[in-house]
Amino acid sequence: MTHAKTIDRIIALHGETGAAPTRRDWESIMALPDGTPVLILNLLKFIPDTGVLAYGKFVGKVGPAFRAAGGRQIFYGPAQSCFGVHGATDWDAAILSEYPSASALAQMWLHPGFVEANKSRMDGLExxxxxxxxxxxxRFP
Structure with missing residues (x-):
């Protein structure tokens, strides 16, 4: 399947809401050299009261899709304090994950298990x- 068709399928399944990469984002991601591993740094702000539980359901459901894509979690940690120059600084947690390639990341977004689990992800994130x-x-030490 070409990158363009892969992107079309992802957009048809997930839309371009900002919580999912836009077509332009996917084009940039898929333009990375084939076989180049990618890191995903995700800053999370949970919906008060219910977000952590909903996001936990996502984590519990997404495992098969994550493993099928060759994903590896490097770390997850709650934010104790956040600061910055401009923009949002009120994050609850951060996750750093690695995938073998941009294509592997895209295939995870197409996996039926991710499609189903993503509903819980969206229910948990502000x-x-x-x-x-x-x-x-x-760069890692």
């Missing part, structure tokens, strides 16, 4: 910020 980072450009 806001999120996702950064896609080429693994070969990341």
């Amino acid at each position: 806001n999120s910020l996702v950064m896609v980072i080429r693994r070969d450009q990341a």
Whole structure:
């Protein structure tokens, strides 16, 4: 399947709401060199009172899709304090995950288990910020 057809299928399933990458976002993601591992840094703001539980349901359901895509969680942690120069600084948690490639990430979004689990993800999040980072450009000590 071509990248364009993959993107069309993802948009048909998830839309372009901001909680899901837009067509332009996917085009940028899929333009990464084939086989280049990608890191996903996700900042999360949960809906008060119910968000953590709903997001927990997502985590419980998404495992098969995450594993099928070759995903690996590097860390998850609650935010103790947040600060910044501009924009949102009120985050509850951060997740850093790695996928073998942009294509693997896209295939996860097409996996029936992710499609189903994503409903719980959306029920749990008030806001999120996702950064896609080429693994070969990341610096770790």
